[in-house]
Amino acid sequence: MAQKYVIFIGIIVLAFLAGNFVYPNYFNRSVDFLNAKFSWALPHFWSKPYVFGLDLQGGVNLVYQADLSSVSNKAGAMQGLRDVIERRINIFGVSEPVVEVQGQDRLVVELPGVKDVQQAINVIGQTPYLEFNEQREETETQRILEKIKEVRAAQEKKEDINQIKDVQLALQDPYFKPTELTGKYLSKANVVFDQTTFQPQIELVFNNEGAKLFEEITARNVKKPLAIFLDGASIVDTNGDEKIDVFDLYAPIVQDKISGGKAVITGNMSIKTANDIARRLNSGALPVKIGSPISQETVGPTLGAVSLQKSLKAGIYGLAAVIFFMVIFYRLPGIMASLALIIYVVLTLALFKLVPVTLTLAGIGGFILSIGMAVDANILIFARMKEEIKQGKELVLATKEGFSRAWPSIRDSNMNSLIVCAILFLVATSFVKGFALTLALGILVSMFSAIFITRILLMVFVGPKLEKFKWLL
Amino acid sequence: MFPFTKYSKFYYIFSGLLIFVSIISLIVFGLRFGIEFNGGSVIKIRFQGERPDNEAISKQLSNLNLGDVIVQPTGDNGVVLKLKGVDETTHQEVLTKINELSLAEEESFQYIGPSVGRELKSKTQIAIALALLAITLYIAFAFRKVSHPVSSLKYGITSLVALFHDILIPLGIFSLLGKFYNVEVTIPIVAALLTILGFSIHDTIVIFDRIRENILRRGGGSFEKTVDESLNQTLGRSISTVVTVLLMMFSLLFFGGETLKYFSLALIIGIISGTYSSIFIASPLLVTWHLFSQRQGS
Numbered sequence: 001m002a003q004k005y006v007i008f009i010g011i012i013v014l015a016f017l018a019g020n021f022v023y024p025n026y027f028n029r030s031v032d033f034l035n036a037k038f039s040w041a042l043p044h045f046w047s048k049p050y051v052f053g054l055d056l057q058g059g060v061n062l063v064y065q066a067d068l069s070s071v072s073n074k075a076g077a078m079q080g081l082r083d084v085i086e087r088r089i090n091i092f093g094v095s096e097p098v099v100e101v102q103g104q105d106r107l108v109v110e111l112p113g114v115k116d117v118q119q120a121i122n123v124i125g126q127t128p129y130l131e132f133n134e135q136r137e138e139t140e141t142q143r144i145l146e147k148i149k150e151v152r153a154a155q156e157k158k159e160d161i162n163q164i165k166d167v168q169l170a171l172q173d174p175y176f177k178p179t180e181l182t183g184k185y186l187s188k189a190n191v192v193f194d195q196t197t198f199q200p201q202i203e204l205v206f207n208n209e210g211a212k213l214f215e216e217i218t219a220r221n222v223k224k225p226l227a228i229f230l231d232g233a234s235i236v237d238t239n240g241d242e243k244i245d246v247f248d249l250y251a252p253i254v255q256d257k258i259s260g261g262k263a264v265i266t267g268n269m270s271i272k273t274a275n276d277i278a279r280r281l282n283s284g285a286l287p288v289k290i291g292s293p294i295s296q297e298t299v300g301p302t303l304g305a306v307s308l309q310k311s312l313k314a315g316i317y318g319l320a321a322v323i324f325f326m327v328i329f330y331r332l333p334g335i336m337a338s339l340a341l342i343i344y345v346v347l348t349l350a351l352f353k354l355v356p357v358t359l360t361l362a363g364i365g366g367f368i369l370s371i372g373m374a375v376d377a378n379i380l381i382f383a384r385m386k387e388e389i390k391q392g393k394e395l396v397l398a399t400k401e402g403f404s405r406a407w408p409s410i411r412d413s414n415m416n417s418l419i420v421c422a423i424l425f426l427v428a429t430s431f432v433k434g435f436a437l438t439l440a441l442g443i444l445v446s447m448f449s450a451i452f453i454t455r456i457l458l459m460v461f462v463g464p465k466l467e468k469f470k471w472l473l
Numbered sequence: 474m475f476p477f478t479k480y481s482k483f484y485y486i487f488s489g490l491l492i493f494v495s496i497i498s499l500i501v502f503g504l505r506f507g508i509e510f511n512g513g514s515v516i517k518i519r520f521q522g523e524r525p526d527n528e529a530i531s532k533q534l535s536n537l538n539l540g541d542v543i544v545q546p547t548g549d550n551g552v553v554l555k556l557k558g559v560d561e562t563t564h565q566e567v568l569t570k571i572n573e574l575s576l577a578e579e580e581s582f583q584y585i586g587p588s589v590g591r592e593l594k595s596k597t598q599i600a601i602a603l604a605l606l607a608i609t610l611y612i613a614f615a616f617r618k619v620s621h622p623v624s625s626l627k628y629g630i631t632s633l634v635a636l637f638h639d640i641l642i643p644l645g646i647f648s649l650l651g652k653f654y655n656v657e658v659t660i661p662i663v664a665a666l667l668t669i670l671g672f673s674i675h676d677t678i679v680i681f682d683r684i685r686e687n688i689l690r691r692g693g694g695s696f697e698k699t700v701d702e703s704l705n706q707t708l709g710r711s712i713s714t715v716v717t718v719l720l721m722m723f724s725l726l727f728f729g730g731e732t733l734k735y736f737s738l739a740l741i742i743g744i745i746s747g748t749y750s751s752i753f754i755a756s757p758l759l760v761t762w763h764l765f766s767q768r769q770g771s
Contacts, residue, residue: 055581055732063589118561292560294586303517303580310730318724322717329713362661365725365733369668369740372721376714380679383710409682413675416611420671423603424664429509429593432664439668 004459011453015343018350020045048353053360053434056308058301059112060120061430062293066105071286074104080283081107081290083276084128087244088231092123107290117298125292126231130183130284133176133227134217144174176227176251179217183284185210191274194266200274202265204281211261218258225251228281235280236273250277311364319345319371326375330382336457337378344374344449348442357441363434370442376413377450380406399458403451410450414443477704478697481757488638488754495645498652504644505651507659508555508583510597512590516554516564517547517580518571524550525574533574537566545655547731551580558584597663604667608674609633615678622688622696623763631762632677635747635755639673640666643742656735665739673747676714677755680707684756697760704756715748 020027024045031042054061071077078101086099089111098110114120136144147170154161161167187205194201206214217226227249228235234248241247252265265277323341326334348367352359385402393401417439424436508515525533527544530552534542543555559567564582571577585593612632616625643666650656683703691699722744725737 065588118565121561293584295589296561296582296584298579298582300578300580302519302578307730307732310728311725311733314725314727314729314733315721317728318721321720321724325713325716325720361732362664362736365661365729365736368721368725368729369718372718373672373714375717379710379713379717383707383713387706409679412615412678416608416675416678417668417671419607419611420604420667423600423607424667426596426600426603429596429660431660435661435664 004456007456008460011343011456015346018343018346021048021353022346022349048356050353051356051358052304052308053358053363053430054110054112054297054304055299055361056304056359057112058299058304059110060114060117060299061295061297062109062111062121062124063102063295064107064109064124064290065294066107067289067291068105071288076279076282077286077288078105078107080279081288083279084230084283085109085124087233087280088123088126089120090243091231091233091245092120094120113301117296121293125290127287127289128183128284129231130186130235130281131178131229132181132214132217133173133178133229134221135224135227136175136177140177141174144169144172148174176229179213181210181213181217183281183287185213186281186285188285189278189281191271191278192264199266200269200271201267202274202278202281204263204265206261206263208261211259214261214263215257215259218254218256218263221254222256223253225253227251228277230280230284236277307361308364311361311368315364315368315371318368322372322375326378330379332461333378333382333385333458336461337375337382337454340378340449340454340457341371341375343453344446345371347449348445351441351445352438357437358434359438360430360434362431363438366435366437366439367442370439370446373417374442374446374449377406377410377446378454380409381450381454395462399462403455407451410447414447417443474701474705475708477701477752478757478760479701481761484753484757488750491645492638492641495641495648498645498648499641502648502652504648504658505655507657508585508590509660510590510594510658512558512585512587514554514556514559514564514585515581515583516556516567517582518552518554518568518577519548519580520550520552521576521578522550523575524552527552529574530554530571533570534567537563537570539563539567543655558586560584593660597660600667601663604670605636608636608670612674612678616681623759627759627762628681631755631758632674632681634758635677635750636670636674638750638754639669639743639747642746643669643739646742647739659735661733661736662739665736666743669740669743669747672718672744673751676711676748676751679710680704680751680756681759683707684759696763700756700760704752708752711748711752715744718744 024047027045031044034040035042066078066081068074068077082099082101085107086097089097089099089109094111094114096112098108100108102108109124111120147164147166150164151161151167151170154164164170185206187207187210189205190203192201192203193199228251233244233246235250236248237244238248238250252267269277319341323338326338326341328334330337348370351357352367357363381402384406385398388398388401388405389395421436421440421443424432425440524546527546530544531542534554539559540557545553545555547553554567556567564584568577568579609629612629616628616632647656647658647662651658680703683706684700687699687703687706688696719741722737722741725733726741729737
């Protein structure tokens, strides 16, 4: 019998932790207060933000249809496209973009908080541009660096930089200059492995024209680097900061003149890096065209914030009304069901943070619906309990019977709703997915809450002592 | 104990009327589908200052060659523009034009290309077909055990009749809302209706389960009495469940903002119609059918 108290305390602790995880402000304020008063150094509660969908935080969702008619390896080409566009968006400076391949030839791009959608569409729609650039002469490099300095100085003094002679020079890469060799001369790139060391290497195959160009370029650049750029930036992250910027440079050294149109890039690189480079070389070699988006959804930042606030308000008012109804109609069990319901809400919200589930307006709608449905299990149990009591059974026995008799109905109803959720998930629009996911999660947690939490609460509070207060039930 | 089955005729007439009106409305007016299914663009705008009237907005946009533009005012100072599919450049031109009229902020813009629209339509059809199939299978499974005196087939078929009731009435209401208030059937509303299917079939199943349980417990006795008794026993639960879900949904309808308004409305209509049909259609129908086959037998 002591076991039920252990579980009860466990539930309280779980609810406390989940509650602070969902809303750490009170905990953190208390900690700050204690720390200030006793000069302790207690830490704040573990914090993790919710992940909000575009409709709540504002941004743009673009869907593209790729033209794969000229590509043989379609899945590979789509991965390459995804990669190229993600790179480009990162360079464009959008935080936490989502770029996903959907189905066979669709690409979904989500850009939170983007203001200039037109520019974003232009950047995404560009054809990938792959270049092989050679090192500049020392004097040329100096000239460009000085020009850059001159322009910066002028900018600082707020002078018109267009007055400076040869100002365009400052826009160029001071160290590397373009060669004629670009992506269109590359047939393909593969990752191969060295026969003896098993190190990954990248094999390049050029077409006939490309072979000639490559021979000329390698001939005049022996023992010099040849830099590979995609869309004007290094093809791969080389300094390990997981982003690609002006501090990255991928420039293998030409060992010898290479004729025949086949080359191998060796060097100490991980398989992942080798794969990245090969895939990007391919997307530059056989660019996949995507044109303009086939669907677009832009949500302004205000609408999202307002929607979030309104739906939260709706949830709180609804919850309060449900609790009021439950307490009036079911008295003591109603209070327990309400307690279980609050724990249910807290646990589900904690789960949304923990997984994390991307919360959309529809998802919040599904969650709010699930709060209403979560009570059903409790109601079924109480209705059965009341009947058992009417038949003259003892309270403890009536509670037990109530649960076991209501269980098949609870299981069936939830199975039914879960089946519908699974089917809704198949209609792969983001609205329906968000709704089905939170509803399904809500249903699962609600089963746990009704069967586990309400039961333990009743077991702890309903004892022979309550026999005198049967009217409460 | 309330003798539910005694007044079966009134429920049949009432529901029959509602279904009749729904079907007529669906035939005459049809449903107004959102741009998700047809392709097109929707621009939602909120004016900072005074909202220009619809004609002024239409006139302002007339030389952009946009075809038919539907202008609908929303809220205090908002407006929704529905037009053919436009690209980002045209979209920006529209915004500039609107801003010339009165200072405005864009809340959202949606563009659905024709291919996406077709695809969503077929996906939605598949989802509806799958949901109906799954629910039919579920009914067959739930009533697989034969029970005397009513065959499990009858339970199953009456549940399906109730299901059609629950789908036709909300669709009819949305058809009328579409005709008179420009309310569109969008993907959220389809999702709401499918959720209703799961919800209302469950209500029917809880009642039918109780009927079978009572048949086993009581043994003989008249079937009407058993049904009435079962309905009275489950009534409290049915009402409580519906009330809690409705409390949440009405809260969402009144406080939840524009986007979820018709979604919650669809759920509310569906939940009411579903609970009503479980008590007043499915169970009385079971009795009527049983009495009918008894008379046939004798």
